[in-house]
Amino acid sequence: GIVPVLLSGSDIKASAKDKLREVIRKAFVEQYRNTDPETFLQADLQKKAVIVDDWHTCNLNRASQGSALQVLSDQFSMIALVADEQVNFEELSQHTDTAASILLDFKRCEILPLGHRKRDELVERWYNLGRTHNDDEVVLAQRAARATQAVSSALGKGLPCYPPWLLIWLQGMDAHATDPRHVGSQGYLYEALVTMSLRTAARGRIQDDVLLNYFSELANEIYGSNTPLMSKGRHTVWHQVAGIQSRQRFAC
Numbered sequence: 001g002i003v004p005v006l007l008s009g010s011d012i013k014a015s016a017k018d019k020l021r022e023v024i025r026k027a028f029v030e031q032y033r034n035t036d037p038e039t040f041l042q043a044d045l046q047k048k049a050v051i052v053d054d055w056h057t058c059n060l061n062r063a064s065q066g067s068a069l070q071v072l073s074d075q076f077s078m079i080a081l082v083a084d085e086q087v088n089f090e091e092l093s094q095h096t097d098t099a100a101s102i103l104l105d106f107k108r109c110e111i112l113p114l115g116h117r118k119r120d121e122l123v124e125r126w127y128n129l130g131r132t133h134n135d136d137e138v139v140l141a142q143r144a145a146r147a148t149q150a151v152s153s154a155l156g157k158g159l160p161c162y163p164p165w166l167l168i169w170l171q172g173m174d175a176h177a178t179d180p181r182h183v184g185s186q187g188y189l190y191e192a193l194v195t196m197s198l199r200t201a202a203r204g205r206i207q208d209d210v211l212l213n214y215f216s217e218l219a220n221e222i223y224g225s226n227t228p229l230m231s232k233g234r235h236t237v238w239h240q241v242a243g244i245q246s247r248q249r250f251a252c
Contacts, residue, residue, distance in 0.1 A: 002078065003040065004049040006031060009058035009083075015067035024050070024075070041075075049078035056083040069102045081106070113161045122163060123148050126170050147173060168193060217242060 005028050012023060021041060028037045040048065050072055052058075060068060072079050114122065127144040147170060151161075172192030198211045221238055222230050230238075 002047055002049045003043070004051055004078075005040070007050060007052045009052055009055040012052070012058045012060065012068055015060060015064040015071065017071050020068060020071045021075075045075055046077045048076045049080070050076045051080045051082065053082045054084075055081040056087045066102060073102060079106075111162055111164075114163060114166065119151065119161060119166065120148055122166060123151070123170065126167070172196065 005024060007023060007027050011027070012020065014020070025037045025041060028035070028040050032040075052072075058065060058068075069079070124144050127140045127147070131140060150173075151166065151169070169192070172195070194215075195212070198215070202211055218230075218235075218238070222228075
């Protein structure tokens with residue numbers, strides 16, 4: 001099959017082949033454990049795909065973007081560029097530079113909001129996913145019906161009815177990481193993602209409220225310092241000053 005690798009547009013800071021290969025190598029190592037990145041890099045391009053998320057965050061000029069796309073097209077048989085609505089690929093493809101000529105071969109896709117039928121189908125498929133012979137069909141149907149009703153009532157509260165948002169909320173609801181009454185709030189959806197990630201990292205050894213309080217204080221410390229990052233040494237000092245016992249393991 002085809003092996004994909006995920007990149008971020010902000011990570012593409014140069015269009016030179018060796019620089020891009022290093023970005024790809026680093027991403028591959030982070031995403032695939034115990035796998036030789038060189039084997040992946042040297043594999044047939046028909047067996048590789050690359051997804052560049054947030055392409056709009058790539059700060060290269062148009063000429064360099066074109067060069068970067070050319071390098072990627074030489075390495076991968078399939079390239080997916082994901083960008084926000086501000087990027088008009090059709091307009092960009094009308095230019096005459098390298099980037100435009102490469103973009104002509106791309107197929108433009110747009111995630112559209114779900115209608116009632118597709119939304120209900122997705123909810124039903126979510127609750128049927130992975131069910132076993134021991135699961136009660138009536139209980140599953142009731143859970144799906146409650147979820148559908150909650151989503152329907154929340155559409156007027158600003159919840160975008162897009163597949164990713166709906167899946168996030170369904171996952172959060174099943175994990176008790178979000179309150180159905182707040183399904184219309186995007187902030188609560190983000191909180192559900194954070195809660196589920198922390199819960200997975202803690203593996204049940206630390207209570208949710210302890211994790212959330214710890215990282216809330218840590219975020220406040222970083223925000224108050226007017227710096228986007230915190231070094232490991234500075235975190236160790238803050239951790240000790242905050243009075244958190246070092247024997248508790250937190251995922252940062």
